[in-house]
Amino acid sequence: MTGVLASLQRLLPSRSDYAELPRSWRADLLAGLTVGIVALPLALGFGIASGAGAEAGLVTAIVAGLVAAVFGGSHVQVSGPTGAMVVILAPVVSVYGVGAVALVTLMAGVMVVVAGFARLGRAVSYIPWPVIEGFTLGIAVIIFLQQVPALTGAAGSGPHTNVVASALSSVTHADPATLAWSLATVGLVAACMLLLPRLRPRLPGSLVGIVVATLAALVLHAPLATIGALPSTLPAPALPALDPETMRALLPAALTVAALAAIESLLSARVAASLADTGAYDPDRELLGQGLASLAAGLFGGMPATGAIARTAVNVRSGARTRASAAAHAVVLLAVVLVVAGPVAHIPLAALSGVLMVTAVRMVHLATARSILRSTRADAAAFLVTAVVTVSVDLIVAVGIGVIVAGAFALRGLARATGVAREPVPGEPEAGDEQIAVVRIDGPLFFAAADRVLDEVTGLDGVTVLVLRMSQLELVDATGAHVLSEIVQRLETRGVTVLIKGVRDGHVELFRTVGVLDALRHQNHLFDNLDAAVAHARDHVRRAEHPSAADIKAA
Known part of the structure; x- marks a missing residue:
């Protein structure tokens, strides 16, 4: 019994989590402000791209970001909606409606919490690096292609259509006027994101790009769809309808979300631990924290949350030392909801598509891909197979097949050593x-x-x-x-x-x-x-x- 209580206590928050706060609170608050500004357009964009809406993305970044900061296993991890979740949720919304997102989020949250208590946090170490990179490449391609129908003003071929076919179908049925305005907006946002950091590294290029694109659309009366009205407060927590039949139908999606949340969060925490000396991370506690974050987000009508590598990296590089920075990032986003929800409603959807497209391109590291392709045939095969299956079939299936391919080559090499x-x-x-x-x-x-x-x-x-x-x-x-x-x-x-x-x-x-x-x-x-x-x-x-x-x- 004593051992069980000790294990449980290790998974819960403690005073030691904030041991450095008296010395680092200024840096933590500044890092939280920086990450909050960077996270705003991503939260809005991922919420809309998933079909759950901009409000769901913001709620997830606020609620899940705060819960994961307190209960997670990393001192500097920043959690919220991510592009990988968009890939899973978009088909769910198209088939079962927006209301299914909260239910999937709750189901997945319970699974991740159980995984944390079962001490499965070390399992991610069994996923080979080429498989992870192939998985990331596939997600980047999907995120990019998912924006094409929104830019063309034409729908894809249906909810179950592969993203490549859907993008091609929407291009063939594109409205030329809408496409021209959308591409101009995307180009403006992309230019701000790519060029502004070279001139003023401290300025958030994505936020500046959205502000400039919004002002240009208002002045020129551009015929572009906008985010629309957002609530000026957080919604009240509520439990979605727990219909057994619906839950059975959503179980595969929930399993995929849970597996993806665990994998992405643990990878992000591992990357964060290598970026700066902010203390080791606890993988089991990280799972518990991310599971609780998704549970909280689901109760507030949000979407599943994971540790976000890009936002976590910004947090570390901005000087964060404790989990107070991630909590501050959530407070910054809450202030946006309470104070500037009105102006945010006028942001063109094409501007958010531009942010997501640039984000997807930045997810692809050409030097890393080249090094894998030039390393061994086994690693190159695992990398390519994972990427192709991710885009053409399914995310978790891709990881499974990638691990099998890598394992088969590893077994062959091990057998040759006999x-x-x-x-x-x-x-x-x-x-x-x-x-x-x-x-x-x-x-x-x-x-x-x-x-x-x-x-x-x-x-x-x-x-x-x-x-x-x-x-x-x-x-x-x-x-x-x-x-x-x-x-x-x-x-x-x-x-x-x-x-x-x-x-x-x-x-x-x-x-x-x-x-x-x-x-x-x-x-x-x-x-x-x-x-x-x-x-x-x-x-x-x-x-x-x-x-x-x-x-x-x-x-």
Whole structure:
């Protein structure tokens, strides 16, 4: 019971979370203000792109951002709506309506909380780097293509249509006037985001671009759709209708959201820990915090939240030291809702599309992609397969397939590391040594290499005694141990005496359980010393060639 309470206490907030606050509060507040300004257009854009609306994006950034800051496992993580969630939620909204978003958010939040209590935070370390980068590339392509129908003024081919087909369909049915105004707006925002930081690094290019585009649209009376009216206060918390039939239908989406929230949040926290010395992060507590953040966002009508790598990086680079900065970012966004909701309503949707398109392009790191493609065929294949499946099929399926591809190549490489080498009989040559084979098995002996080892060892001809050296055998699974047992049985059936030398202590129990030791003709055929094993083998050859009366009688 004491251990359970200690584990639970480790997952909850403590005074140590704010140990540096007396020294860093000014830097934390400034970082929170900076991140809040950067997060505003992203929250609005992701909310609209998901179909849940700008209000849902803002509510998520405020509520989830504050809850994750308090309960999360990273001192500098900033949470809110992200582009990956947009990819999942857009089809949900198109099929089940906006009301389904809150329910999916709550269901996913519960799953992530359970994952935190189950201490599954370290699971993300099993995802290879090329798979993560391929996944990121695929998400970036989807986010970019999702903006095309909004810019063209034409709908895609339907809610279940692939984003590539939907983008192509909308281009073929584009309204030329709307497209011209939209492209001009996107170009203006993109120019501000790309050029302004070079001239004034401290100015938020995305926010300036949106302000300039909004003013230009108002002055020129541009026929562009706008965000529309936003509430001047946060909505009251409410539990969505918990219809069992709807929940069953939404379960696959909720599972995908939960898996994605966990993966993205843990990756972001890991990146944040490498950017600055702000303390280690707790992956299990991070899952708990992100799950609670999504639960809170769902109660307020928001969307699922995750740790956001881009906003977290801005937070760290702005000098954040404690989780007070992420909390301050949420307060800044709340002030926007309370004070400037009216002006925000006039922002053109095309301006937000521009922000998202530039954000998607920035997610793609060409240098990283080149380094992966030039590294090994296995890594390049995992990277490309993950990216293609992400765009064409499904996000979580893509991660699964990417891990399988990477794992298959890794197993093949590991299997190749398993060596079977015949060595000369040690010591001064003696008559009959040609009938003795000393075989060393190196590396791991597991299911992927087992058949090859079986064929190579049992394929030896012209020997009457085989000495199997096991001291260099690193890893053995049940299949490998079974193959060793089969080797002994096959050779003994052919009249070849098998001696085993150097079984590691960690392998003894497995060998005994699977039957390797029982397969030996005699328990004296198990040795710790090679010289002793070779001496026994030579004695066996001599007795076979010149049997004594006792040997003949025993036979």
